[in-house]
Amino acid sequence: MSKSSAVPSGVTAATLAKDLRLEWRSKDALNSMLFFSLLVVVVFSFSFDPNAEESRQIAGGLVWVAFLFAAVVALNQTWARELRNHVLDAYRVSPAPANSLFMAKALGNFVFVVVLEVLMTPLFIMFYKLRALGPAWQLIPVAALGTWALVVNGTFFAAISLRTRSREIMLPLLLFPVSIPALLAMVNATTAILTGELSAKFWIVLLTTYDVVFTIACLLLFELVLNAE
Amino acid sequence: MDAPPIITLTAVFKQFGRFAALRGVNAEFAAGGLFAILGDNGAGKTTLLRVLAGLAQPTRGSVSILGTAELRSVRHELGYMAHPSLLYDEMSGAENLRYFGRLYGISNSTDAGMTAVGLDPTLTRPVAQYSQGMRQRLSLARALLNDPKVLLLDEPFSNVDARSAREMVALLAQMRSAGKTIFVVTHQASLLEGTADEFVWMEAGQITNRNRQLRAVETR
Amino acid sequence: MKRVFPILGLLTAVLLSYALYEALVAAPTEQTMGNVQRIFYYHVPSAWTAFLLFFINFVCSIQYLVRPNPVADKLTNWTVIAIAIAACIAAFVIRPLPEGMEPSSVATTGLAIAGLYFLIKKCFSQTRTDALAVVTAEVGVVFCTVVLVTGPLWARPVWGIWWTWDVRLTSTLVLWLIYISYLMLRRFSTSGQTPVLAAALAVFGALDVPLVYFSIWIFRTQHPQPVIGGGGSIDPRMLHVLLINWLAFLFFAGLVCWSRYRLEILQREVEETQALEAMLEPRSRR
Secondary structure, three states, X not given: OOOOOOOOXXXXXXXXXXXXXXXXXXXXXXXXXXXXXXXXXXXHHXXXXXXXXXXXXXXXXHHHHHHHHHHHHHHHOOOHHHHHOOHHHHHHHOOOOHHHHXXXXXXXXXXXXXXXXXXXXXXXXXXXXXXXXXXXXXXXXXXXXXXHXXXXXXXXXXXXXXXXXXHHHHHXXXXXXXXXXXXXXXXXXXXXXXXXOOOOHHHHHHHHHHHHHHHHHHHHXXXXXXXXX | OOXXXXXXXXXXXXXXXXXXXXXXXXEEEEOOOEEEEEEOOOOOHHHHHHHHHOOOOOOEEEEEEOOEOOHHHHXXXXXXXXXXXXXXXXXXXXXXXXXXXXXXXXXXXXXXXXXXXXXXXXXXXXXXXXXXXXXXXXXXXXXXXXXXXXXXXXXXXXXXXXXXXXHHHHHHHHHHHOXXXXXXXXXXXXXXXXXXXXXXXXXXXXXXXXXXXXXXXXXX | OOOHHHHHHHHHHHXXXXXXXXXXXXOOOEOOOEHHHHHHHHHHHHHHHHHHXXXXXXXXXXXXXXXXXXXHHHHHHHHHHHHHHHHHHHHHHOXXXXXXXXXXXXXXXXXXXXXXXXXXXXXXXXXXXXXXXXXXXXXXXXXXXXXXXXXXXXXXXXXXXXXXXXXXXXXXXXXXXXXXXXXXXXXXXXXXXXXXXXXXHHHXXXXXXXXXXXXXXXXXXXXXXXXXXOOXXXXXXXXXXXXXXXXXXXXXXXXXXXXXXXXXXXXXXXXXXXXXXXXXXXXXXX
16 A cells, blocks of 8 residues: 555545435435425515516525525535534544545535525426526526535635534624625526526626635635634 | 654643643654553643644644654644544445545555454444444544554543453554554553553643553552 | 823824814805715715724734745735735826826825735734734724714715615625624634634635625616715815814724723733643642
């Protein structure tokens, strides 16, 4: 068995694969999240009962608020398994780079939240009789970029929250203010596409910038956060 | 000692708020020895191990392992086992070892690692269903994954039956013969009598006594 | 220090009184808004003071994060110098500048940023930098609250609305939220490395602000909104009163920060002494 002092590669892939496998196996979190998503959509439909014209105006905001709720619940679970038996210590003691762990967790969260979004969207379309008047394909990059914006910062702040009291409330407390520009972009882009009245291009550019800036910031600072005692 | 010490602690202090866990630890440890760290609860034994593992930064002082104070660069030569199992309860033993092996860049089979600690590599039960003894053995296997030069074990024999404990001690003796330096924090010093090279007594955050004989170090 | 503080306090009191007189009595009455406009002399200087304090917090946070790492430290030094040089060049090369910006002010701002950075680096050790970060965050939040309260108070009688999503108000709100979350992190953190976590959050906050600006700018081009506070030029007499008020606010902010800073340093010294005692004295056997 050769042992090199080089930094091990493939840690991100291995960690992501492990997380997805464990999530699939237990299906606990998955099932409760699915039901939660359904509940959110139903509750929102009861609260706002617009006609088709109005719904296009407000659906952007409603949908993203619902996704935000779902994302926060998912993000709070990010490190739950690692906390149980102090597994993070095992990670810190190994030569595996902190960023690999971060990317794996962020990607895992991304997959998880996208699954929820994919399940919630048809329900929203149904309840709100939604139909995109603008270029519907643009919704895909908006959803992808928007979800990554929430997930990348959410994973980072979830790690910060590990060292605080009232962990579950600290995460949204830290995440929401910083996410405001991204939320604005997501909501307005979606509304623009649904109503077809305006262009979503600028918002997509903003989201891309946001994603790039904060992904770099997270990668630069995660090691410090992981090793904070 | 003719060989240079493999681990040197120089005036190491570790503060947690107002609590001083380590108060000026000065020590040198030679390579290839099995050191038993003893002491009452709160003496600083766990903190000492965590500082050596790089999990806790000393508030003052420095630690040198394998000739360098940059502990990050020697992580691949360290093995750490703590009181929590540091394992995923939801995965089987082999899966756990395979994953943690990837953290060290190891993609070999984990069978040898499991049989070395007396576990059946074909077990598919998740670790949550292991007995405490099995969990301790797997935790040790995880610490040994990267064939480390320095092993740091925190209470490896706690809640383990006498037979398993003896087997683990025999394994540690084997490792020591293979040239590893091993630190064992334990409350069951008698288990290591005859095997450990030196007994180190800690009290109130300091090393107060070191001796090859257990009797000379124990104060009761 | 003990003698300077009361003198400074007296000076601040004088300045504040003078500024109050100027704002409420001496300044000319605005022709469309009437006397309500005078709240402008509190709203704008509070905003500038809050932004300055938050900027100092940002500089302290960056320093706290990069100082332990020599490579990062050097890199940041050179980046700051580069920013100052770029600002000086851009001030005289870019034509035309965005409205409201003079070449001299752009260049001065660039140099001031660099000056502030190296001043803090020289005069404050790592712990003291962190203490300064805490202080500026707290006092900054107070001034920011003043901005957010005076804004709607001014907007309601004049423009008939309590709030609008304009660049200044929105970015002030976001900054306020970010720094409230910063203070909550400081309070709720159980880590020994709280300063590092808080500094990381401050950096994230600082990165967020330009993005907020950009997003509101897009929003307003798509959804025209009323402009609170008016744009454009300002009567020189009013500018004079504005600057006097800002000076008075700066002195006041300086006084409060200094006082809070002393308290923070004292608190840390007490903790350090207690920690030192625990380290050196033998503990009683239980």
